[in-house]
Amino acid sequence: xxxxxxxxxxxxxxxxxxxxxxxxxxxxxxxxxxxxxxxxxxxxxxxxxxxxxxxxxxxxxxxxxxxxxxxxxxxxxxxxxxxxxxxxxxxxxxxxxxxxxxxxxxxxxxxxxxxxxxxxxxxxxxxxxxxxxxxxxxxxxxxxxxxxxxxxxxxxxxxxxxxxxxxxxxxxxxxxxxxxxxxxxxxxxxxxxxxxxxxxxxxxxxxxxxxxxxxxxxxxxxxxxxxxxxxxxxxxxxxxxxxxxxxxxxxxxxxxxxxxxxxxxxxxxxxxxxxxxxxxxxxxxxxxxxxxxxxxxxxxxxxxxxxxxxxxxxxxxxxxxxxxxxxxxxxxxxxxxxxxxxxxxxxxxxxxxxxxxxxxxxxxxxxxxxxxxxxxxxxxxxxxxxxxxxxxxxxxxxxxxxxxxxxxxxxxxxxxxxxxxxxxxxxxxxxxxxxxxxxxxxxxxxxxxxxxxxxxxxxxxxxxx
Numbered sequence: 001x002x003x004x005x006x007x008x009x010x011x012x013x014x015x016x017x018x019x020x021x022x023x024x025x026x027x028x029x030x031x032x033x034x035x036x037x038x039x040x041x042x043x044x045x046x047x048x049x050x051x052x053x054x055x056x057x058x059x060x061x062x063x064x065x066x067x068x069x070x071x072x073x074x075x076x077x078x079x080x081x082x083x084x085x086x087x088x089x090x091x092x093x094x095x096x097x098x099x100x101x102x103x104x105x106x107x108x109x110x111x112x113x114x115x116x117x118x119x120x121x122x123x124x125x126x127x128x129x130x131x132x133x134x135x136x137x138x139x140x141x142x143x144x145x146x147x148x149x150x151x152x153x154x155x156x157x158x159x160x161x162x163x164x165x166x167x168x169x170x171x172x173x174x175x176x177x178x179x180x181x182x183x184x185x186x187x188x189x190x191x192x193x194x195x196x197x198x199x200x201x202x203x204x205x206x207x208x209x210x211x212x213x214x215x216x217x218x219x220x221x222x223x224x225x226x227x228x229x230x231x232x233x234x235x236x237x238x239x240x241x242x243x244x245x246x247x248x249x250x251x252x253x254x255x256x257x258x259x260x261x262x263x264x265x266x267x268x269x270x271x272x273x274x275x276x277x278x279x280x281x282x283x284x285x286x287x288x289x290x291x292x293x294x295x296x297x298x299x300x301x302x303x304x305x306x307x308x309x310x311x312x313x314x315x316x317x318x319x320x321x322x323x324x325x326x327x328x329x330x331x332x333x334x335x336x337x338x339x340x341x342x343x344x345x346x347x348x349x350x351x352x353x354x355x356x357x358x359x360x361x362x363x364x365x366x367x368x369x370x371x372x373x374x375x376x377x378x379x380x381x382x383x384x385x386x387x388x389x390x391x392x393x394x395x396x397x398x399x400x401x402x403x404x405x406x407x408x409x410x411x412x413x414x415x416x417x418x419x420x421x422x423x424x425x426x427x428x429x430x431x432x433x434x435x436x437x438x439x440x441x442x443x444x445x446x447x448x449x450x451x452x453x454x455x456x457x458x459x460x461x462x463x464x465x
Contacts, residue, residue: 030042032247039242047221048222052321052331055335057335058130058334063105064104065101066301067303068299070133103154105137107159107340108340116171127167127174128332129160137150139159174254175222181225181227181261182231188206224257233263234262259273273285273287280324281327285327289330293334295312295347295350296310300336312350314354319381322365322383323375325383326370360423360453363458363460368386369388371393376408376410381397384410391463397458398455401443407440412433413433413439417463419463
């Protein structure tokens with residue numbers, strides 16, 4: 001990486017400012033201490049659980065080689081994995097460094113309004129953009145990332161601001177940002193690491209100033225932390241920052257955060273839990289969680305060498321969404337734009353397909369709760385959601401039975417009160433109670449063209465127990 005100068009304040013003054021964040025207007029009387037016990041007690045803003053579905057966007061300098069993985073730099077330079085080494089030998093001169101990809105990250109065709117329109121059409125309720133991945137390149141003009149940011153290098157544009165404005169002006173989605181705490185090859189981080197993290201030069205001069213800068217300038221309502229680099233949360237001063245975020249920041253009342261704030265914090269501390277990439281336990285969890293996963297099975301960043309079989313089908317994605325929501329989670333579905341700022345047609349198609357499915361079945365997804373059963377015990381690939389106030393249970397089934405009869409082992413009907421409808425069809429359906437438990441629903445006889453949607457259907461069951 002190019003040598004980096006730290007602009008601005010001297011270190012002692014910077015430390016003082018970090019310890020004394022600027023005052024904010026009066027707000028809720030609830031105050032949070034910089035301890036996990038206090039921070040973990042914060043109630044997650046209701047909008048997040050109601051949203052259910054978001055879009056993750058992995059975009060950065062790694063989108064230039066667009067080969068193998070967004071971890072390209074690490075695999076090439078640190079692990080020296082043969083296919084990455086050979087890719088560089090075959091396509092670039094021997095003197096080529098990873099930093100030389102920076103000017104090639106042009107974002108030439110990036111149109112934030114076009115992205116926003118695609119995201120709106122997907123049915124998602126929030127987005128999370130990688131403002132900085134482990135390579136350290138910031139998609140905004142960070143004052144603390146000299147010559148390795150989107151204003152000084154490559155796009156020469158404030159990508160974060162452009163997308164923030166488009167999302168807030170053109171959609172009803174919440175705007176969120178991913179931020180990697182550490183950077184693979186930053187000399188200050190490496191020096192701190194060699195001291196077993198007794199030194200704290202990197203978080204004081206880089207990570208924390210950038211986090212304050214991001215929150216104050218762009219006001220993300222999701223702050224998705226990642227990449228602790230093996231350092232504990234005390235090194236990052238995560239609890240101090242989160243106390244400011246929840247008490248003083250401009251997004252203190254609506255912001256949600258995840259659980260990646262230092263070694264050992266994942267699935268234990270923070271806001272919603274992610275536990276691991278592509279986490280989908282298949283059963284109910286006591287804590288709000290999110291399944292962050294990729295349409296490309298092998299990479300978060302765009303890959304030029306990906307084949308069609310490397311992408312999840314829309315049927316597989318709908319199943320991920322339904323299974324996740326029925327178990328109390330949110331689905332954060334990832335796309336990787338190209339170096340020039342376009343969303344490839346395969347990603348756009350999947351997003352628009354999901355949107356068309358949610359137009360019919362969103363009632364069974366958004367603002368739902370978990371039911372007493374998450375999936376059916378008689379028929380496979382049937383998942384349940386619940387709206388207690390409306391006394392509605394939704395049975396989402398992914399295979400249309402050839403017999404035209406759907407057997408549900410979990411719902412218990414109430415004679416004279418239970419009603420069953422197919423979302424997108426509307427007419428009450430006939431059903432009978434089964435001898436032991438459950439009901440059998442007579443599905444309508446529909447041609448393919450008459451089907452309300454593809455890839456999965458939802459029954460609305462009124463007054464079942």
